[in-house]
Amino acid sequence: xxxxxxxxxxxxxxxxxxxxxxxxxxxxxxxxxxxxxxxxxxxxxxxxxxxxxxxxxxxxxxxxxxxxxxxxxxxxxxxxxxxxxxxxxxxxxxxxxxxxxxxxxxxxxxxxxxxxxxxxxxxxxxxxxxxxxxxxxxxxxxxxxxxxxxxxxxxxxxxxxxxxxxxxxxxxxxxxxxxxxxxxxxxxxxxxxxxxxxxxxxxxxxxxxxxxxxxxxxxxxxxxxxxxxxxxxxxxxxxxxxxxxxxxxxxxxxxxxxxxxxxxxxxxxxxxxxxxxxxxxxxxxxxxxxxxxxxxxxxxxxxxxxxxxxxx
Amino acid sequence: xxxxxxxxxxxxxxxxxxxxxxxxxxxxxxxxxxxxxxxxxxxxxxxxxxxxxxxxxxxxxxxxxxxxxxxxxxxxxxxxxxxxxxxxxxxxxxxxxxxxxxxxxxxxxxxxxxxxxxxxxxxxxxxxxxxxxxxxxxxxxxxxxxxxxxxxxxxxxxxxxxxxxxxxxxxxxxxxxxxxxxxxxxxxxxxxxxxxxxxxxxxxxxxxxxxxxxxxxxxxxxxxxxxxxxxxxxxxxxxxxxxxxxxxxxxxxxxxxxxxxxxxxxxxxxxxxxxxxxxxxxxxxxxxxxxxxxxxxxxxxxxxxxxxxxxxxxxxxxxxxxxxxxxxxxxxxxxxxxxxxxxxxxxxxxxxxxxxxxxxxxxxxxxxxxxxxxxxxxxxxxxxxxxxxxxxxxxxxxxxxxxxxxxxxxxxxxxxxxxxxxxxxxxxxxxxxxxxxxxxxxxxxxxxxxxxxxxxxxxxxxxxxxxxxxxxxxxxxxxxxxxxxxxxxxxxxxxxxxxxxxxxxxxxxxxxxxxxxxxxxxxxxx
Numbered sequence: 024x025x026x027x028x029x030x031x032x033x034x035x036x037x038x039x040x041x042x043x044x045x046x047x048x049x050x051x052x053x054x055x056x057x058x059x060x061x062x063x064x065x066x067x068x069x070x071x072x073x074x075x076x077x078x079x080x081x082x083x084x085x086x087x088x089x090x091x092x093x094x095x096x097x098x099x100x101x102x103x104x105x106x107x108x109x110x111x112x113x114x115x116x117x118x119x120x121x122x123x124x125x126x127x128x129x130x131x132x133x134x135x136x137x138x139x140x141x142x143x144x145x146x147x148x149x150x151x152x153x154x155x156x157x158x159x160x161x162x163x164x165x166x167x168x169x170x171x172x173x174x175x176x177x178x179x180x181x182x183x184x185x186x187x188x189x190x191x192x193x194x195x196x197x198x199x200x201x202x203x204x205x206x207x208x209x210x211x212x213x214x215x216x217x218x219x220x221x222x223x224x225x226x227x228x229x230x231x232x233x234x235x236x237x238x239x240x241x242x243x244x245x246x247x248x249x250x251x252x253x254x255x256x257x258x259x260x261x262x263x264x265x266x267x268x269x270x271x272x273x274x275x276x277x278x279x280x281x282x283x284x285x286x287x288x289x290x291x292x293x294x295x296x297x298x299x300x301x302x303x304x305x306x307x308x309x310x311x312x313x314x315x316x317x318x319x320x321x322x323x324x325x326x327x328x329x330x331x332x333x334x335x
Numbered sequence: 336x337x338x339x340x341x342x343x344x345x346x347x348x349x350x351x352x353x354x355x356x357x358x359x360x361x362x363x364x365x366x367x368x369x370x371x372x373x374x375x376x377x378x379x380x381x382x383x384x385x386x387x388x389x390x391x392x393x394x395x396x397x398x399x400x401x402x403x404x405x406x407x408x409x410x411x412x413x414x415x416x417x418x419x420x421x422x423x424x425x426x427x428x429x430x431x432x433x434x435x436x437x438x439x440x441x442x443x444x445x446x447x448x449x450x451x452x453x454x455x456x457x458x459x460x461x462x463x464x465x466x467x468x469x470x471x472x473x474x475x476x477x478x479x480x481x482x483x484x485x486x487x488x489x490x491x492x493x494x495x496x497x498x499x500x501x502x503x504x505x506x507x508x509x510x511x512x513x514x515x516x517x518x519x520x521x522x523x524x525x526x527x528x529x530x531x532x533x534x535x536x537x538x539x540x541x542x543x544x545x546x547x548x549x550x551x552x553x554x555x556x557x558x559x560x561x562x563x564x565x566x567x568x569x570x571x572x573x574x575x576x577x578x579x580x581x582x583x584x585x586x587x588x589x590x591x592x593x594x595x596x597x598x599x600x601x602x603x604x605x606x607x608x609x610x611x612x613x614x615x616x617x618x619x620x621x622x623x624x625x626x627x628x629x630x631x632x633x634x635x636x637x638x639x640x641x642x643x644x645x646x647x648x649x650x651x652x653x654x655x656x657x658x659x660x661x662x663x664x665x666x667x668x669x670x671x672x673x674x675x676x677x678x679x680x681x682x683x684x685x686x687x688x689x690x691x692x693x694x695x696x697x698x699x700x701x702x703x704x705x706x707x708x709x710x711x712x713x714x715x716x717x718x719x720x721x722x723x724x725x726x727x728x729x730x731x732x733x734x735x736x737x738x739x740x741x742x743x744x745x746x747x748x749x750x751x752x753x754x755x756x757x758x759x760x761x762x763x764x765x766x767x768x769x770x771x772x773x774x775x776x777x778x779x780x781x782x783x784x785x786x787x788x789x790x791x792x793x794x795x796x797x798x799x800x801x802x803x804x805x806x807x808x809x810x811x812x813x814x815x816x817x818x819x820x821x822x823x824x825x826x827x828x829x830x831x832x833x834x835x836x837x838x839x840x841x842x843x844x845x846x847x848x849x850x851x852x853x854x855x856x857x858x859x860x861x
Contacts, residue, residue: 041781044722084688094696140689141442148438149605155693156438162687165383168421168428176823180816187812229757229831232820233764236813236835240771243808251801267778270722271771277718278711278767285707288700290375290756294763 041266048265051310052258056322059315063307067207070214070304079213082222085170087136087163091115091143094129094155103130103147110146113138120287129155136163173228181205184235192246200316201242204308208238211304212297221297226290230297237275237302241268241309249317257321265310272306345856354849357841358738361745368748373755373830376701378694379413379434380441384448384684386427392420394682395427400673402431405447405518405633429684439601441691443614447518451683454675455516456497458640460550460558461504468497469675476672478664479655487668488655491675506645510544512637514555515654517674519633520588520614524579525564528591531631532566534624541625543639556632567592572599579611590616590631635674704759711763712737715770723777727857732773735850736766742841743834758830765838768813772806772842776851780858799851810843 051059083090096103100117107115113134121128132143140158147154161169184205189198209231213223221227248264249257276299283295345351374381386398395418406414413434418427433444454466475490493501505511527535534540535553542549556562563582570578579587587604589597597615604611618627628634638654654671658664692700712733720729743762747754779802780795813835820832 041723144438145605149602155696157692157696158438158689159691160686160689162685164385165687168426172421172823176820176828179819179823183815183819184812187808187815191808191811225828226757226760229760229820229828232816233760233767233835235816236764236768236809236839237771239812240768240805240809243812244775244805247801247805247808251804263778267774270719270778271774273722274715274718274770274774275767277714278763278770281710281714282707282763285710286703288703288756291707291760291763294760 044269045262045266048269049262051265051314052262054311054315056315056319059311060319063207063312063315066304066307067210070207070211073214074210074217077217079216079221079223079227081166081170082224082227083133083159083161083166084224085166085173087161087166089134089136089138089140089143089161090159091132091134091140091147092129092157092159093132093147093151094157096130096147096151096154098130098151100130104132106150107132107143107146110149111142113143115143136161169225173225177209177228177231180232180235184239188239188243191243192250194250196320197246197250197317200313201239201246204242204305204313205235205238207308207312208234208301208304212301215300215304216297219296221293224293227293227297230294230301233294233298234301234305237298238305238309241271241305242313244268244271245309245313246317249314249321257318261314261318265314268306268310272302276302342856345852348852350848350852354738354845357742357745357845361742361748364745364749365741368751370744370748371751371753372697372701373753373758374432374434374690375692375756376697376704376754376759377434378692378697379432379436380444380689380691382431382445382448382686382690383688384429384431384686386429387683387685389426390682392427395429397676398429398682398684400676402429402448404670404674406431406433406444428687435694438691438693439615445686445689448684449686450518453518455519455559457514457516457555457559458501458504459508459511460555461500462559463500463504464493464497468494470494471672471675476668478661478668482655483657485659485661485664486655486657487664488653489668489671489675490651490653492651502644505640505643507643508545508549509640509643511549511640512541512543512545513640513654514552514637515635515671515674516560517633517635519556519560520562520586520631521560522584523562523586523588524575524582524584525562525588525590525631526567526570526575526592526596527564529566530624531591531628532564534628535564537625541628541637543637552628552634552637562632567596572596572603575600576603576607576609576611580609584611586612586614588614588616588631591618591627635671700756708740711766719770719774728777728854731850731853731857732770732777735773735846735853736770739766739769739838739841739846742845743838746837746841747834752833753830755830757828758834761831761834762838764831764835765842768809768839769842769846772809772847773850773854775805776802776847777854780851780854795855802851803847806843806847810839813839 093103098106100119104115104117107113115132115134118131118133119128120131134140134143140160144156144158147156181202185198185202188201189195192198192201212231212234215221216223216227244267245261245264248260248267279295279299279302283292283299286292286295346355371377386395390398399416399418402416403414406416415432416429418429420427431444431448433441436444454469455462456464456469470492472490472492476488478484479486479488505513532553536551538546538549538551541552550558553564557564561584563584565578575587587600589600594615594617597613600613604613616627616631618624622630636654638656641655654675656664656667658667715736716729716733719732720726723729740762743765744754746752747758752758776799779798817832817835817839820828821836
């Protein structure tokens, strides 16, 4: 519990805000460490099952295929798809998209790999003179290269992160928990992608990598605050850390939300969506799961070995 | 009075000074160099091509010079060609980016990359050698000071068969023109303005020393490559197409004529579902008719035959010429050398990834990225204010982020890094972690507890040390993670990794320490 002694410090409105925020977050302190560990694990298992049943689909840059995006066009998706089919004999799937803020809208046409995009764009150019056509073609062989490299990049980044974290804390339980939290964040983000139908692309792989950075930020903060504690009690240290963490997460989430609302770019949109869900998962994994483990750990008999090792 | 002194001391603090220096430098770099944008923002085409079979690094360099030569016919457009090696399989990929072009030009570029560059040597309307017949020994080019101080030469060797052909067609024709073509528009109908038509028959420009004795260039290309040239006399698009169809041509070239004619022909061809392709050439500013004709035909030379091939037995031949200055002579020799070399390349390229963004759309993206950035910054400002209810915290946090973006952009401008969408995502990532870390610093400064008790028990320096331990640990982790991305990704995500690392480094080394000083100052004055 936060100590509520009135010090000599003059009371300012900001302190009131800080205090009410802590009061709101103090339910976390009252939670039993066992439950704090259990609930996030349950979420992780559900996410892992979801991921196994319904993994996110691979986007064209990993699978190969043809997408022709048409901006500034007056036709409806069905009209356009039918026109393209009549003119070229190519079966395309048409999808409308629009952005409420910039008002930019258009139609995306998906065609199977091996299609010649020039035929489609020629046909559209013929009928819709003012349309802005942006073909994107990925050969399945390149998709395979990108996929392989993406998986490798994630695995290596993860291993690199694990080594750095371990070197910083030199203690298997706290570092292991951080690494697991990062892993769980990614699994949950991937499961949400599957649920929302967000494709796995090079951009979303980048977002998963970004997630490693964010996760590590908050987890290192928590672990440092709890292990190199200067406050009176572990509860106090936890509360001050979680309050900082809450500020961090809400600020980043707010900025991401704005980005998502404003951007029409596919790349930016998918990156922000993945990050938003990843950060929500991270909030749980850091401030509940990792905190639960650490609180149990600090209170456990192992604590003194830890003190010996880290000094502080 | 004490307050002013405080500000002065703050501004003279080396950490704050460093930030100011970086900021001023960045603004200067942006002002001087400007920002350069990637294809996905600036507009243009990005193509990734793979050689049909694995090739050595030397061959890849050859392919790149060859592509450079062949793409140069598109005029003064901004072209970058680079190779990327897959570290695992050792396979090379070739990435071609051309900025600011139309969709039609993008299609032509793709066709050009996929078609094997074919070199032809032609004499008197007869092709006597192709790329496969030509061997160029490395570095067999340079200045030829024995002839004149600005004379250049390029040596090459012909295969036996080509040598025989050459003797047959060229014997006794000293002084006649020898033409070299790389990817000429074979089997095509060339519709040109009257001045281009005249130029094609200009013996002074294209007939070497043979004058009217030798056939004109127009006659030579017709005989050798089945290129039929017609002068434009207000034929309709339909008449032009009918003419090309009757002659069995596979493409139509419209040169030095109104663009509307090209559009009419293009539309009529599409309407008819014809397989015939059409392309359009117009002279560049400062381009004379001779150079324009050479560009349409991809003609190098013509060179003048200096000896009678029937006499003498050497299979070693030399192309030579002269230029205005030594530098130009060397440049010309190098160009011809690379053309001859590229003509002998045997590997075909296959485009495996293609992305095109129109320039108008790109402009829209640029504006949007700006709006999104400002929006995100305002969101940060308001949320931080909401948490602390102090503008003295919210404004420094948001402006430090703004400074960070400025410095990242400044360095990008300095090294002429192309900003593409993934690079911008990387900047966002760096800013996001940056804001997080500023909040860590702020909370440590505030003492972590509203009671003020802890703040006294634990010194300011110790609390800052703890904040910077967190910052350093997370920065190291991010940099390590992103380095793998930089090493292992081909193509698109390199920009992301690069800007993230850059942003994190700037954060740790410049902006975060400065923010800590500023925040310390502002909060102690509170």
